[in-house]
Amino acid sequence: MSGTITARVATSSGHPLPAAVMTVMSATGEQQAVLRGDDGGAITTDALDAGTYTVVITADGFAPTARTAVVNGAGQVSLGTIAVTRSGGAPVPAAGSWEIDPGHSTVEISVRHFGIATIKGRFTDFSGRIEVPEDVEASSVSAQISTASIDTDNQTRDGHLRSAAFFDVEQYPLAEFRATRVCPGSDDTWRLAGHLTLRGTSVPVDLNLSYLGEVDDPWGGRQAAFRATGTLQRNDFGISFDDKLISGVAQIGGTASVDLEIQAIRTP
Structure with missing residues (x-):
């Protein structure tokens, strides 16, 4: 049996983050997928075997964020919107x-x-x-x-x-x-x-x-x-x-x- 994991990555104010990368790790620490979000920040994996996975979201300038996803069988496991926080505060334009x-x-x-x-x-x-x-x-x-x-x-x-x-x-x-x-x-x-x-x-x-x-x-x-x-x-x-x-x-x-x-x- 298998299923997929899906999520939408956004900033803390709700703006989509297309540059985000989702890395999916198995319970034994093996990398299962590395995916980049679309223009709306949405990411969906290919089919994964049933099991427990660690999902890590990374993006330049933002703190890494992790979630746990349990795939029980056929179907989609939605992590909803994952809000990431910027490292070092809000960005600023050049003086x-x-x-x-x-x-x-x-x-x-x-x-x-x-x-x-x-x-x-x-x-x-x-x-x-x-x-x-x-x-x-x-x-x-x-x-x-x-x-x-x-x-x-x-x-x-x-x-x-x-x-x-x-x-x-x-x-x-x-x-x-x-x-x-x-x-x-x-x-x-x-x-x-x-x-x-x-x-x-x-x-x-x-x-x-x-x-x-x-x-x-x-x-x-x-x-x-x-x-x-x-x-x-x-x-x-x-x-x-x-x-x-x-x-x-x-x-x-x-x-x-x-x-x-x-x-x-x-x-x-």
């Missing part, structure tokens, strides 16, 4: 100035609609700068977003969002985010503490920040990538549109989720 590349970045927001669905939109016109000193916790971020550039793939809805009921783009054409403090979060994330100014109102906003690495581009430059997520309460900015359905459910949720995928270019 220096980085300019956000809007052509390879996205600024997306999403809100609940009718309490049952999610509407997503993105801002297509934005710019910003990231300053990383030797003391990474003293890093700063400044970004500007054209509120008129909101795009939800629906012209009627976009027009409503640009009106005084929402972003009021004629009176407040820019939203600005500024942060001057970065604090360690988990073993592979940071907390970016800043203020967002929207419709003339400045509100403290914290973002969960992940540094995704950097690479030399084909044109002699250096590029880095970041991901940030957070939530906003629209009433904090005076966006009080509160039409409700007959059932009392708000047409548009009061909480907006923010998802940023940022690519930045090192500048002199």
Whole structure:
């Protein structure tokens, strides 16, 4: 009788870890398999004889993690998601100035609609700068977003969002985010503490920040990538549109989720 062992490897914040390697050892210490995860961090062994196995997960920059798997017969033994912790704390970008590349970045927001669905939109016109000193916790971020550039793939809805009921783009054409403090979060994330100014109102906003690495581009430059997520309460900015359905459910949720995928270019 035989079975397979499967697992998904992720960081402590839930991001898949495609570079992870699973090594499977028998109860007598013999190596049975060495496998690398796919893009989603998933790993599945070939068929293994019934028995007890030690599964060791390794990845560059992360502490090794071990699990025990008991294969009783035909079928799949799932170890679920195995979260690995980074060795030496969260990674950081190289010190220096980085300019956000809007052509390879996205600024997306999403809100609940009718309490049952999610509407997503993105801002297509934005710019910003990231300053990383030797003391990474003293890093700063400044970004500007054209509120008129909101795009939800629906012209009627976009027009409503640009009106005084929402972003009021004629009176407040820019939203600005500024942060001057970065604090360690988990073993592979940071907390970016800043203020967002929207419709003339400045509100403290914290973002969960992940540094995704950097690479030399084909044109002699250096590029880095970041991901940030957070939530906003629209009433904090005076966006009080509160039409409700007959059932009392708000047409548009009061909480907006923010998802940023940022690519930045090192500048002199």
